[in-house]
Amino acid sequence: xxxxxxxxxxxxxxxxxxxxxxxxxxxxxxxxxxxxxxxxxxxxxxxxxxxxxxxxxxxxxxxxxxxxxxxxxxxxxxxxxxxxxxxxxxxxxxxxxxxxxxxxxxxxxxxxxxxxxxxxxxxxxxxxxxxxxxxxxxxxxxxxxxxxxxxx
Numbered sequence: 001x002x003x004x005x006x007x008x009x010x011x012x013x014x015x016x017x018x019x020x021x022x023x024x025x026x027x028x029x030x031x032x033x034x035x036x037x038x039x040x041x042x043x044x045x046x047x048x049x050x051x052x053x054x055x056x057x058x059x060x061x062x063x064x065x066x067x068x069x070x071x072x073x074x075x076x077x078x079x080x081x082x083x084x085x086x087x088x089x090x091x092x093x094x095x096x097x098x099x100x101x102x103x104x105x106x107x108x109x110x111x112x113x114x115x116x117x118x119x120x121x122x123x124x125x126x127x128x129x130x131x132x133x134x135x136x137x138x139x140x141x142x143x144x145x146x147x148x149x150x151x152x
Contacts, residue, residue: 020103027103027114031096037089041082048078084128091121 015023055071098114101107 015103023099024103027096027099029096030092030099030118034089034093034096037085037092041086041089044078044082044085048075048082051075051078084124088121088124091117091124095121 051071051074055074095114095117098110098117102111102114
């Protein structure tokens, strides 16, 4: 019986000065967009907690009694959207910080962590887009079903 030993060869990736400069610029933009995302998610959370007041003002202005359930549903929806937006902004901001640190210190481990944050950012964005398109297809099918049902 042969003993096979898997030897993993470490591939070294060198970044030239132009690549380092591009990574430094990308880190600045991703940190900026991360900060803007934090601010935006804060506004979304503020809007979530304002839903009760807004819905009660609409109730009194229109004279209808919508109730607590729709405003609670809107509050929860806004909080989830704000939370997801915050997490996305966090990963983008972390990529920017770690990419900047990796270029400044020429540290491959920190560069790997920054790329991991970028991967998480794109993975979550991809999942959101898949869910969004799935919901669009479901709404389209429901609209067709209700349209056909109303014709009968």
